Amino acid sequence: MTLVPLPAFADNYIWMLQDGSNAIVVDPGDAQPVFDALARDKLQLAAILVTRHHHDHTGGVAALHAATGAPVFGPAREPIPEPFTPLLHGDSAKVLGKRFAVIDVPGHTAGHIAYFLPAGEGQAPLLFCGDTLFSGGCGRLFEGTPAQMLASLAALPGDTRVCCAHEYTLANLRFAHAVEPGNADLTHYTARCESLRAQGQPTLPSQLATERRINPFLRSREATVLRAVREHAELSANAAEADVFAALRQWKNDFR
Numbered sequence: 001m002t003l004v005p006l007p008a009f010a011d012n013y014i015w016m017l018q019d020g021s022n023a024i025v026v027d028p029g030d031a032q033p034v035f036d037a038l039a040r041d042k043l044q045l046a047a048i049l050v051t052r053h054h055h056d057h058t059g060g061v062a063a064l065h066a067a068t069g070a071p072v073f074g075p076a077r078e079p080i081p082e083p084f085t086p087l088l089h090g091d092s093a094k095v096l097g098k099r100f101a102v103i104d105v106p107g108h109t110a111g112h113i114a115y116f117l118p119a120g121e122g123q124a125p126l127l128f129c130g131d132t133l134f135s136g137g138c139g140r141l142f143e144g145t146p147a148q149m150l151a152s153l154a155a156l157p158g159d160t161r162v163c164c165a166h167e168y169t170l171a172n173l174r175f176a177h178a179v180e181p182g183n184a185d186l187t188h189y190t191a192r193c194e195s196l197r198a199q200g201q202p203t204l205p206s207q208l209a210t211e212r213r214i215n216p217f218l219r220s221r222e223a224t225v226l227r228a229v230r231e232h233a234e235l236s237a238n239a240a241e242a243d244v245f246a247a248l249r250q251w252k253n254d255f256r
Helices: 031-043 061-066 144-151 168-179 182-197 208-214 222-234 241-254
Strands: 002-008 012-018 023-027 046-049 073-077 086-087 092-097 098-104 111-116 127-130 163-164
Touching: 002 031, 002 163, 012 031, 012 163, 023 031, 031 046, 031 061, 046 061, 061 086, 086 092, 168 182, 168 222, 168 241, 182 208, 222 241
Parallel strands: 023 046, 046 073, 073 086, 127 163
Antiparallel strands: 002 012, 012 023, 092 098, 098 111, 111 127
């Protein structure tokens, strides 16, 4: 299946998977980009996957369902436009012969879920992570705790394609450089992303192996990041992992 990011609003991506006849969309905050893509490529909408309840992820769900009848899947613990199939960790959404595994990723919102599609037919795995993980960053902790967010950023295959819901990459990388100015992988990745954006191209999807090398929120146990956070937040040397992560997230919140 072909993966397509559909730009929406100022910096959102609605992710579409299509096989030439049918399509699946993830987090359609706006229905119109999806309608346009369906018409352009002569596709039928087979399913709508939702990761969280915020309007920029759900605003187009009702219109798309009404127009196409496509079933909606979403987090059981969040208010998603009805009707929808509620999903919990360990469940799966089965669409077009694909099985999307559901992973709990609380932190940004309390009931946030992600969808993981394992590798198959020569394609690398896919992770639709909503606003939990961004390239070079992670989501704000609106409803969850640092410990939950830390646990959510869990081990998946390194070649997993990370489909974030926002084009926040360059802003995140500026912060990452403040945390780890000597990270050569980060410098190289930043140059690549700057080139893509200069050409009007998305920086996404990223790859999980790359994020483990450049994203401070996946590197909060690394010595360089630990040292930087402890110095910035004046934490003790024996501060708990969740406290370090919380201080790192607060540093990002305040970063200008």
